[in-house]
Amino acid sequence: MLSRKRSVAENILILGLGGVGTYLAKRLVHEGYAVTAIEPDSRLIRHIDGYLDARLIQGSAMSINCWREAGAANIDVLIAVTNNDAVNMLASMIADRFGIPLKIARVRSMDFDRSDAVLSADDLKIDLVIHPEELAAQEIVRLVERTAGNEIIDIADGQTQVMATRVHDESPLAHQKLKTLSMTHNTFPFRVVAIARGITTILPGGDHEILPQDQVLIMASKEDLPKLMALTGVKQQRRHRVMILGGGLVGCRVAELMGKDIRVKIVEKDEHRAAELCHHLNNTEVLHGDGSDAEALDLAGLADMDTFITATGENETNIMSCMLAKHLMTTSNGDARNTERKTISMVNKEEYLVLAATSGSDIALNKKVLAANEILKFIRRGELLSVAHLHGFDAEVVEVKAMPGSPITRIPLSRIDPSFHGKILIGGVYRDEQWKIAVGDTRILADERVIVVCKSLHLRDVHKLFLG
Structure with missing residues (x-):
């Protein structure tokens, strides 16, 4: 307690x-x-x-x-x-x-x-x-509309952003230690605040090395985001063609929210539900078929899609169909765009989120987690300024104000109790009317707003440091 x-x-x-x-x-x-x-x-x-x-x-x-x-x-x-x-x-x-x-x-x-x-x-x-289904649908649409299918989250009233991206073999980030990266690319401030490697989330120090297939979370100011995208090799473009497997509450709502701006196809296994969707969705092409079958996906036009979303009510179907779609999308026709195409899966068991994210899904979402995060943000609103969960990471981005006399105000960041290492990472501090990247000799002052990245189960450590 x-x-x-x-x-x-x-x-x-x-x-x-x-x-x-x-x-x-x-x-x-x-x-x-x-x-x-x-x-x-x-x-x-x-x-x-x-x-x-x-x-x-x-x-x-x-x-x-x-x-x-x-x-x-x-x-x-x-x-x-x-x-x-x-x-x-x-x-x-x-x-x-x-x-x-x-x-x-x-x-x-x-x-x-x-x-x-x-x-x-x-x-x-x-x-x-x-509304769990509405939260899920809105989150999917937000992710689809993000640049290059990478997740970009606004924090600190949109003045600072964190970008999650997958590191490929040819990425300039691959095989780089963080301290070397910061010395080599020092024309603008940024910080790698989390690394998802397999089923493990790492809050890294300077000696950590980024490896191919890592998913990294990088923090930078909003005006420096284009530079960050250029550095990481992320291309800025919009996704316009989407295929949704499953026309239930979430799949149908995603199609509604995307409206006329994005070309959407829904593949629905149930014939009667497919007929209902045809009548209800004027701007969506609805196909009746089994999305877990490779031939059916091919006939539905998967090769032309930019994003594939699984939103059926079955975990196994969603995960396995994403694996199948990812394989088909990355091997078809030798198109250079194939490596950029994204898959998003709905997973109803939170224990399967990491499994989905490490198998075939670029992003895995869970209605319960989305609903819980919305509830937790509402409960904490008098203590933490904002909380954002990071998909694919066992981590949260928190904006918090340092209370007078709290432990974080007494020492520079480099002297924080070692028991907090690997659990929380101070990303930035609002000082002189701008957000600045926090480093080892930074000392947080009373009443300053701070951005913290922490493991999902260590929010209480943020309380101890900033509010205790």
Whole structure:
């Protein structure tokens, strides 16, 4: 448990431990929140009780006795993520009667966000409505629209950016130690803040060497990004042709959001669903076929695609189809563009994210992780200025303000306690009205805004350094 008293939330009640609930509970417990959960499935309760240090109550989310047993009157945040939207919405109203300040509910339907909705989130007493499928669809579209299919994330109000890119054999980054790289290319400031190698995420020091097939995360200012892209060999171009495997909620919504700007094809296995999509999506070509079959993908025109997205409800299909598509896209016709084509897969088990990212998917996404990150950002908003999860990395980019008297303000970065090495990395500091790359002799001052990269399970170390 963190020694610092939280200013926003301390006690959290989670309704439903299936899917996102369990993932959230693990993250919250690890960060020092006191978590209580109500779950009707006794087998799930027994399984989770073996490794999760939380208070677990077997019962219904609609049982007022369970709420009283959970100490609802002393709860700071309700997170209703059962599989039943109606239960989640009603639970928010019950929580309001108990005086719980913050109510978060997972709702799949988008009807309550419409301007002409009969009931709004305010009517339902919900402070944050989470739409997992919508979050996934928006994230996919954002990634497709990024330059050259590499992930670029805006942080610090867009003044600083981090770019994730794969290192190929001919890349100028390959076989370079970071300290050599910084001395050789010193015309503008940048910093390699994370390396994904296989299933491992490394927060590197100067002696670390970048290897071919590493995925690296590089931080630079927005105005220096073109220089960074030139240095790393990343070409700036837009993706215009996309194939989506699976026309469910996510696949259909991705096609809707892309609209007329990007040419989209959907391959749907179910004939009736394919017919529905044809009627619903005016700007999308819908094909009926099995996307796990190489011949079907070839006939659907995979060779002409820039990005291939798997959004079926089956993990194995999504991962294996991405592997197949990646093979077909990189071997067809000897086209030089083939090595630049990208695959994105939806993975419903967070344990499979690294497997997908290291097999055939350039980017692997998980609805539960996306929803959990949105919820965590909302809960932490009084403590951390922003948090961004990095796809393909077991890491987060955090913007935080150094509190007066906190440990980080007492010594230069080079003298930080060695126990934090490999767990957190200070990327930049806002000083003299501009973001500057942080180096070993940088000393963080009280109330300065700082960009930190940390392992996903070490956000509490950021709390200790900056807020303790």
